[in-house]
Amino acid sequence: MLARQTLVRAATRASAAAAAPQQARNMATLREIELRLKSVRNIEKITKSMKMIASTKLAKAQRAMNAGKEYGLANSEVFEHVTDTTGGTKLFIVVSSDKGLCGGIHSSVSKATRRALANSPESPLEHDKSVDPASPLVVIGDKSKQQLLRAAGDNLRLTFNQIGRDIPTFADAAAVADLIIRSGVKYDSVVLIYNKFVSAISYAPAAIQVKGEEALKASDAFKTYENEDDATKDLAEFSLANAIFAALTEGHACEQSARRNAMDSASKNATDMIASLQMQYNRGRQAAITNELVDIITGASAL
Known part of the structure; x- marks a missing residue:
């Protein structure tokens, strides 16, 4: 009888010793899941806050975009009477920004620029396939600058940053x-590549072309009037500023729209991940409790 009790106690201790590492592993796994849940919940709070901020900024950006489009329409009326020449040196101005977390808004204009320089069939310059691959390049925004440095670093002439941190202005x-x-960059016309605002959930790369001072002087419509050289020069500079302002405001609206959509998708993904982790945590906790109950019942039965 004594020997039998001794064997039972030894078996109980052995089973308890074997169960201890398993329980420790379960507790470690549950702790990891709990920490991950906390981290994902914090991320969800951040993405929801950023979505709300982007939604507020989008409304302001759309109002600024509508005002900026008036400048673009004025430019198009000016260049309606200028002879359309596809030759000459083109200066490319890529309109982007310095901030991330807004989807593919920056890679969109970078890809369009590379296609234009390569005279690709998908180039935004649909009617002009005579672009020199060594055309000078000006980039507004650090994000697109980093992307274009690898593909067209030798073409870069000027880069700008800290523009468009808030709503862009004509200044x-x-x-x-x-x-x-x-800067002294020589060009016959300017091509602005920017993101065109299609709707609140979509955008597309686009290009607008601005003629230079020489093209204005050579136009028959401008020769009709006796303009001084300074007036033509000032008009060309003012038209360039108009086009840049219109592209900046529209690109800013696209950026805010893309950021809101990106944060919305991130919030939904975080919610799905929280639900999955919560179910995994509940199952692990239930399994650990079941194992403990089994050990208690087994020990009570043995005694």
């Missing part, structure tokens, strides 16, 4: 145009 566009003209 920003005028400063960019003034620095481009003062």
